Amino acid sequence: MIIVMEENASEEQVVKVVDRLVNLGFDIHRSTGARYTILGAVGSRLADIRSLELLDGVQKVVRVSSPYKLAARSFKPEGTRIRVKDVVIGGDQVVLMAGPGVIESREQIEVIADALAKKGVRALCGSAFRSSSDPFGFQGLAEEGLKILREMTDRHMMLAVSEVTDVAQLNLFVKFVDIIQVGARNVQNFALLKELAKLNKPVILTRGVSSTIEETLMSADYLMISGNHQVIICESGIRTFETYTSLTLDVSSIPIIKKLSHLPVIADPSRGTGRRDKVPPMARAVVAAGADGLLIEVHHDPEHALCDAAQSLTLEQFDKLAGQLRVTASAVERKL
Amino acid sequence: MIIVMEENASEEQVVKVVDRLVNLGFDIHRSTGARYTILGAVGSRLADIRSLELLDGVQKVVRVSSPYKLAARSFKPEGTRIRVKDVVIGGDQVVLMAGPGVIESREQIEVIADALAKKGVRALCGSAFRSSSDPFGFQGLAEEGLKILREMTDRHMMLAVSEVTDVAQLNLFVKFVDIIQVGARNVQNFALLKELAKLNKPVILTRGVSSTIEETLMSADYLMISGNHQVIICESGIRTFETYTSLTLDVSSIPIIKKLSHLPVIADPSRGTGRRDKVPPMARAVVAAGADGLLIEVHHDPEHALCDAAQSLTLEQFDKLAGQLRVTASAVERKL
Amino acid sequence: MIIVMEENASEEQVVKVVDRLVNLGFDIHRSTGARYTILGAVGSRLADIRSLELLDGVQKVVRVSSPYKLAARSFKPEGTRIRVKDVVIGGDQVVLMAGPGVIESREQIEVIADALAKKGVRALCGSAFRSSSDPFGFQGLAEEGLKILREMTDRHMMLAVSEVTDVAQLNLFVKFVDIIQVGARNVQNFALLKELAKLNKPVILTRGVSSTIEETLMSADYLMISGNHQVIICESGIRTFETYTSLTLDVSSIPIIKKLSHLPVIADPSRGTGRRDKVPPMARAVVAAGADGLLIEVHHDPEHALCDAAQSLTLEQFDKLAGQLRVTASAVERKL
């Protein structure tokens, strides 16, 4: 940590800051320049930077060490590949994960899984627990939904991907699901992250709609520091002043996270745009920017979908997109 | 709901939209103008506006009815007053709620409660469950903390206010706490809201850092529609591009929510600024803008606080601020 | 325009709103429903929506007609192609425009133009007027710079592209430049737009860092309504809460503008990211999302560039990127 004193800071102010830091357990190196006094503080404790900034005579406090360690690229410069059964995320292949927004019935999943498996999709997504703003709306099939998902993915040798919304559901996820998704609203739900960290299951950690990239990687660190290193980061849009789309998919976060972290990065253009007609261009953009995978909502009959109809592709649209993605991936020397 | 068709929409497109709406259970009134065809759709169901907008020939879909009903001002034009024991929130008095960010020990709460009670503060706040980004940091005293809070508030005839972070804690809150706070991260945690709605306890519902005012009132509606009408909205800062403060306290949300809703509105300048020196000016601003109350973090010894030290006022600073707030309140014809 | 009255609006309030609208020159159609009274107002004048919303009893005012006409897709459904000499923008080809951030010297432009021409780049960009936040920094070569740009583009049969920062410079631009760029800061400089509208020169109109897509298209309309229909929209990043990059390049604006408007859309990943290492992934993303062209800063010796060094690609980096873009363009059935 580096503390820059104000130009006109008094000796007394400097001494007070030094004393405070020493009391907090830091070793201090003082450098007195013609204009500024600068203090370097070395120690293992986390200090409250804002508190130090409020001390008299302090101009600025700069954290030197990264606020995340295990998620940082330097921890594993060669990059992390997460193998789930025979699918590798973070390798040469761009992994497509697709499925309906919510699991509605066995028939629905049967049709969709069948179609997607034929197109070579290796991971099937679908929610069994909905967190809807409509108290009287469809709340998901819960355990029954996860069972259906498991059965259909087993039939087609696919991975089962589903979103957890509460700690109490975790035992079901352990039993039925291959990759557990943490949604944007839960990226700082530390009670949930703490339990996920104890599992030996890959986790898709979705960036919050108002989370910085740094905060997202800090949440990844939280999972990893407690034991679970199988973390996949997912960009699914941030809130900005633009209102045409519900969120703005931050495509630049893909190459930024790839640089800052060794973890695989995927994106969710369905939630990130909220509109079916914007999913194909944004899916292509994200692959062109270097993403390791995609989450895409697909429905065999969007007109009758129980939710998220507007952002679901039809099977035909998905098919056409997959072809475009194959070419796009080749531009970054990857396969689909 | 009003559907505006594109200027060059074909008759076929119009008919298709009408059919779709009729199938969804709406009555349709069609108005064909020289340039635009406009459809009025009347019905009780919630339609997915984005799906309708994706239909061919549709230019714009406008919701006519408010997305929240019970929280709307029109539901109770005279405004809601929430009486908790002998304190009224939403009345003539601006209600100060104060206390430490986190309950650290009996001694700490004893000192702070004693001092605040002498200054006339009627509600004592403090967290017993922390949701910290530091997995090894202080996690709160849990049940023991709520018991201490109860004991001290009973001693001084104060209200006990504390933040819930998980459904599993609710039975403790029912037992020990007078007003339950839902933090910014949980404003759309509908599983939690559903349980809170069943209680007969006042709830402080904090606006999320990326929630619009409308979304916040929709969450209030969620609580009310299931039975709990004792809802207090709390502004505690939104995320913007400005980085000097961690959040930007949206003072204008106070008069806006007062107009749109009949619910009492308070603000939390401590979390909303994150810096002790900005708490007094923003506390005054919020009262001047018409807030019904304030949540303020106070600590008898911020230098040794276990958390949130930077945003806690000392008892002396709080005392001085209370005097200023008294004058400010008089400018809007209210008392402190 | 549609005016939705509040559920409990009185007849008197409705009549007052109707009177006001009639006075403003509108024809009114009134529709009285069980719960809501809705007024349709037809007329040619622009009304101040916010003023109407402030009238007693009004719940919501909705503009039916688009706030931009000539820039709207419906004005020219087949899309606009802008031909400048033998280059077509908005056609099958993705047009690369490249060059240094600022014109520093004849030698510099000679080297860069020569290299880019060999790589097939058909438009050379460079600023001659800088609007620097450093009062003592390099301010650009002004007329001399534009002359150099003209000479070098003539030599290589390239188009000359440069940014105007003040009305007073326009006569020079008419003389020396093929495409005039309006920077993000000037997208609502209506005095400048008014003069540009009188010219018969293509204009690149850059979205402002806090302009919505709608506002950007309204500025395009401003140019077009006064006579200049050769407008190219440029996305170059918006301000968000994320701080790793100076701006967030809004890739989704590309397909959105392509849908809403018939005008060609390009993007500037150099300014939009501010960092050389993020330019290639974002350039690819933008092409994959359907952009009609790119503005890319290139310098033969970025280490000694007088400005914008961090966001300039070397000639080698540009070369590699161009190859990737060729493949990416093929994914959307376009050529480079």
Place this chain on the structure above:
Amino acid sequence: MIIVMEENASEEQVVKVVDRLVNLGFDIHRSTGARYTILGAVGSRLADIRSLELLDGVQKVVRVSSPYKLAARSFKPEGTRIRVKDVVIGGDQVVLMAGPGVIESREQIEVIADALAKKGVRALCGSAFRSSSDPFGFQGLAEEGLKILREMTDRHMMLAVSEVTDVAQLNLFVKFVDIIQVGARNVQNFALLKELAKLNKPVILTRGVSSTIEETLMSADYLMISGNHQVIICESGIRTFETYTSLTLDVSSIPIIKKLSHLPVIADPSRGTGRRDKVPPMARAVVAAGADGLLIEVHHDPEHALCDAAQSLTLEQFDKLAGQLRVTASAVERKL
């Protein structure tokens, strides 16, 4: 400037960074710790921080010196008071500046000036040059408008305040106006700032809707470094994701700028909210937060105002507000 190297930076990388800095004219102090190597760079030149960050092995570059000097509080710790005729801005008194959004006619200004003078307002505002997004809308009375403003302010011994939109207008402003306002769109129009810097006239510098506080103070520095130290900062709203108001008035910027800078700070709640009914609460909030003054739009007949009707107070509303502001000011020990 401090350069923090990555944990695993090689000696070669460190040496390369040092060489680069030495070439740029910096003196370097190297500190090699157990984990991090840190370089302190001392010199007078401005370096491009982003370019340094792109060098291999560099983790972070931190500017030690403030990016603004003359506007910084340390330059004049006691604060700046700007005296214009017999009005002092930045002193004990909160200065009210009021008037119509635009000067429409002699009659209009006569009525408004007369009324405001009677209420003790000492500064009359009104625009003579409009920068309207409507090419066919009212463009202002130009010179004639400024003459009317001068005549009426002379009659009532008030200050004339008006907004400049182009360098070419400055000679008129020198002649007719006491305080020149730079609007939010021009805060980084350095060509305009350069000319204003040469004048001996107070300038109100409005924060841009997407300008950080730091950027705003850098623009103030730009004016001051070239000679004009009579700068007043004006907060008039920033763009956020909230859409109920057109902008979010950032009240916290008032105490922040008062701490960071010695310059007087005022606010414009009319533009900052865009709605008449939100002006009084926000005007009170801003005074409670410590503002040195207010710009408020007032019209004797808003229903027939040529522009900005929705955000203009009537004379009666202004009168009532002034009374409330008097009490509010007393809470911060100031007068109106």
